[in-house]
Amino acid sequence: MSARIAKALTGSAAAAAVGLTFFGAAPVSAAPASAASAAAAGDPVVIGHRGAAGTAPENTVAAFKDGRASGADFFEIDVQLSADGVPFLFHDNTPARTTNVEEVFPGREDDPITSFTWDELQQLDAGSYFSAKFAGERIPHFDDAAAVASARTGVFIEIKAPANSPGIEQVVADKLAHDRKWKKLVDADKIEVLGFDEASNVRFAELAPEIPLQQLSGTVPDAATLERFAGFADAFGTSYRNLDEAGAQRVKDAGLGLGVYTVNSMEALEDSIALGVERVTGDFPIQTERYLEGQKPFPASRGLEITASVNDVPGEDLQAETGEHVVVANTSNRSVDVSGYVLRDAANNILLIGEGYVLKPGAELRVYTGPGTNSADAYYNNGTANVLNNTGDSVALWTGGGQLLDTFAN
Incomplete structure (x- = not known):
């Protein structure tokens, strides 16, 4: 792990709330632990996927709040640009799966999400698909994530489908450099940028070399490719399903930090830790935190x-x-x-x-x-x-x- 990433990955390994329902997680109160103490305990850095997509509608303020309440070190978001250039948070390329677009804009279900203006995006319900409890949740603005994040729980910013959002790297870099809320998180070492698109990551690294950067790939490439990644990135992330001991060693030999996604069971968590993974991204950060703290991850299971x-x-x-x-x-x-x-x-x-x-x-x-x-x-x-x-x-x-x-x- 580079010195820059080691500094960036400070945060909480605190105990999480006892219970969890669709209605949100209770906040933790324990003091945050440093990345150094977490590493000494053998614990990875924990990132809530799309906020906390297992317990609240993904990429919504409700999910960000669940991610923060879990005690995770970071929560992850996906940023894209609207048709009129507004940075918003959404994962898919189209609105069909997680919004009521069929009701609001019939016939546009399969249109690119980036073809909608910010005003149009705000007319969509992004919560009801998950549970009636979240009816009315809106697609967030990029800045909404910064408003939820804290010195305890920072933000992993994935630049999503950059080909569909030309100029998005500059927008994110400018926000991190000049927006007060984002700059505060940068100064607290609670920001990391990541993405699958290598060319986009290279562009971002040139714009904001001081921001920790992670290259994503569905599988672990060969040593030469990892060495190329190390020229602009600090870390590498992949699917835990495609990671083995040899792949983990190649990443470490390249001098890159190692992360995996999307780890949604305690068995997968243990397997990842055994491979020396330093970052674990999952939909259920509260369960991950409870498990790492030696508590029952599912206290309501009843067997x-x-x-x-x-x-x-x-x-x-x-x-x-x-x-x-x-x-x-x-x-x-x-x-x-x-x-x-x-x-x-x-x-x-x-x-x-x-x-x-x-x-x-x-x-x-x-x-x-x-x-x-x-x-x-x-x-x-x-x-x-x-x-x-x-x-x-x-x-x-x-x-x-x-x-x-x-x-x-x-």
Whole structure:
């Protein structure tokens, strides 16, 4: 890790709140720990993905507040430019998945999100897709993230799809240099910029060489490519699913800090730590913080666990009776009524558990996406579209009332 990045990654490894629901995380009160003390304890720097996308609608102020309340060192955002040049926070290239664009602007569901003006973006509801509790959440302005961040919890700024937002590197660099709220975070070493587009990262490095910079890639490239990255970046981030010991060593040999995304289970967290990962980005930062503090990550679980996610079955994923499914088990010594419980994946696809399902101690329930015949140990959602990514996905189990019980990733 470079000296510049080591300085940048100061922050909290504090204990997180005890409970978590759709309605937000309680704030922590413990004093923040330095990156040096976190490293000495063997803990990675924790970053809340898109704020805290597992517990609030991604890239909204509500998610940023959950990320801050978790005690994470940073929360991550995705910045793009509107058609009239306003920097806003949104992940996807189109508004279809996470807004009510079909109602507000019929026929524009698949238009580039950057083709909307700032005024048009403010007419969209970016919270209801996640939960009725978040109805009315708006697409934030870039500056809204700085207003939520603090000396405890900083911001990882991903420059998203820069080809769709010409000049965005200059906009971000100017904000960090001249805007009072952003400059305060820069001066506190609580900012890092990152992106997948190498040319964009090089441009940003030239504009703001003092800002820590991370190059992202879905897989770990060869040593020569990593050496090239090290010429302009301080760190490298990749999918934890594609990281092995050899890849981790190549990154370290290049003198780059090592980060992974999107780590949504405690098992994946442990595997990442074992590989020497220094930054862990995930949708559930409060659970990550609790686990690293030696607390139960899911205090409300009542013995319910996701034990498997069968993403890629032989044949069609939605074939009747034997298609893709998630397995929920009761590991407690008492029966649990799971009627109305919810399984939610990273993209916010939802599988429901029907009424009348009571899991006895040691029992398992298979929850299918597609059609089939319901039985005591199987429930079918009769869906018509695949939910689980065949190459790996993460799934969370919630009560019908919005309590988080467990997460699973493969």
